[in-house]
Amino acid sequence: xxxxxxxxxxxxxxxxxxxxxxxxxxxxxxxxxxxxxxxxxxxxxxxxxxxxxxxxxxxxxxxxxxxxxxxxxxxxxxxxxxxxxxxxxxxxxxxxxxxxxxxxxxxxxxxxxxxxxxxxxxxxxxxxxxxxxxxxxxxxxxxxxxxxxxxxxxxxxxxxxxxxxxxxxxxxxxxxxxxxxxxxxxxxxxxxxxxxxxxxxxxxxxxxxxxxxxxxxxxxxxxxxxxxxxxxxxxxxxxxxxxxxxxxxx
Numbered sequence: 650x651x652x653x654x655x656x657x658x659x660x661x662x663x664x665x666x667x668x669x670x671x672x673x674x675x676x677x678x679x680x681x682x683x684x685x686x687x688x689x690x691x692x693x694x695x696x697x698x699x700x701x702x703x704x705x706x707x708x709x710x711x712x713x714x715x716x717x718x719x720x721x722x723x724x725x726x727x728x729x730x731x732x733x734x735x736x737x738x739x740x741x742x743x744x745x746x747x748x749x750x751x752x753x754x755x756x757x758x759x760x761x762x763x764x765x766x767x768x769x770x771x772x773x774x775x776x777x778x779x780x781x782x783x784x785x786x787x788x789x790x791x792x793x794x795x796x797x798x799x800x801x802x803x804x805x806x807x808x809x810x811x812x813x814x815x816x817x818x819x820x821x822x823x824x825x826x827x828x829x830x831x832x833x834x835x836x837x838x839x840x841x842x843x844x845x846x847x848x849x850x851x852x853x854x855x856x857x858x859x860x861x862x863x864x865x866x867x868x869x870x871x872x873x874x875x876x877x878x879x880x881x882x883x884x885x886x887x888x889x890x891x892x893x894x895x896x897x898x899x
Contacts, residue, residue, distance in 0.1 A: 698798065698832045700850075701739030701765075702732055708896035709848055713832045718823045718844040720835040723852030730757075731764065732850060732894070733800055733836050738765040740832075745797025748772040748790045752783040753805040772796070780806050784818060791825040791833060803837040811841055823847075840897075849897040 697712035706712050713719050713736075723729040737747045738761075747770060749756060754775045758768055772790070776783045780803065787801045803811055819842035826833050835841050843849055 698736075698743075699739045700732060701735035701742075702894075705732065705850060705894050705896070708894070713834070713848060714846040715830045715832055716826055716828050717846040718819060718826070718833045718835070718842065719847035719849070720837060720841055720843050721850045721852065722837050722840055724838055727852040728894070729804065729836055729852050730760075732852065733802075733834065734761045734764045734766055736834065737761070737771065737798060737800065738767070740798040741767045741770045743797065746770055746772070746795060748774065748796050748799045750774045750776070750783050750787045750790065750799070750801045752776050752780055752802050753778050755802065755805055778806070780810055780814065784814070784822075787833075788822065788825065791822060791831065794829065794831070796831055798832045798834060800834045800836060803835060803841065806837070808839055811837060811839075816842075818842075819844075851895045851897050 696715050697709070698715055699706050699712040700709070721729050721732050737749065740747045742765070749771060751773060754777060756773060756775075758773070761771075762768055774783075774786050774790070776786065783801060783803075787799065790796065790799050822833055823844035835843075840849060
């Protein structure tokens with residue numbers, strides 16, 4: 650009988666712990682024995698925020714997890730800003746308020762509006778390049794709550810400056826939105842951080858050159874694909890670039 654009592658106490662304790670985790674929306678991360686996947690039971694549609702880009706949403710099995718920190722990374726002209734603007738526009742179309750902490754004052758409102766973003770629902774915080782002040786602003790916005798998506802743009806901040814930030818910075822940001830309906834999104838040139846339920850959307854993988862010709866680019870996962878026009882090398886003109894984002898993590 651004492652053995653049965655011990656088992657009963659252990660099961661009761663486990664049930665109590667799981668109920669607490671479920672209340673904080675941590676049950677999927679910590680109580681499942683299966684590999685963590687977007688489609689696990691418990692991750693309902695309401696927990697996901699569409700990015701507004703179907704190909705990326707497909708890779709995310711619906712969208713970005715709410716209550717988590719994710720990131721969009723890539724070099725210049727990789728499409729990272731377009732992805733962020735589409736995500737902001739998608740959030741506004743759902744009736745949510747959004748915020749952008751613009752560290753280097755690089756946001757183009759006209760271009761964002763052309764992508765469907767209603768600027769009347771956007772809180773635009775402009776900074777002159779001070780990453781520390783931008784982080785403080787990001788933290789204050791997240792603590793205030795009420796936003797569906799909050800973006801911190803670190804794209805033009807020197808990588809060494811971003812790497813010099815304390816690693817606990819990102820833990821604190823993730824902790825602020827834990828269990829909330831807010832998506833926190835970083836935009837940067839390289840990997841910075843993401844929470845356990847967050848994702849990295851990589852836009853900057855290098856395309857591979859085809860062995861057949863030195864001018865034709867192969868399409869590879871996460872790569873850019875240049876489209877040209879013209880019949881000879883001397884009259885070739887760049888017609889456009891196709892971006893294939895790659896989802897990392899999760």
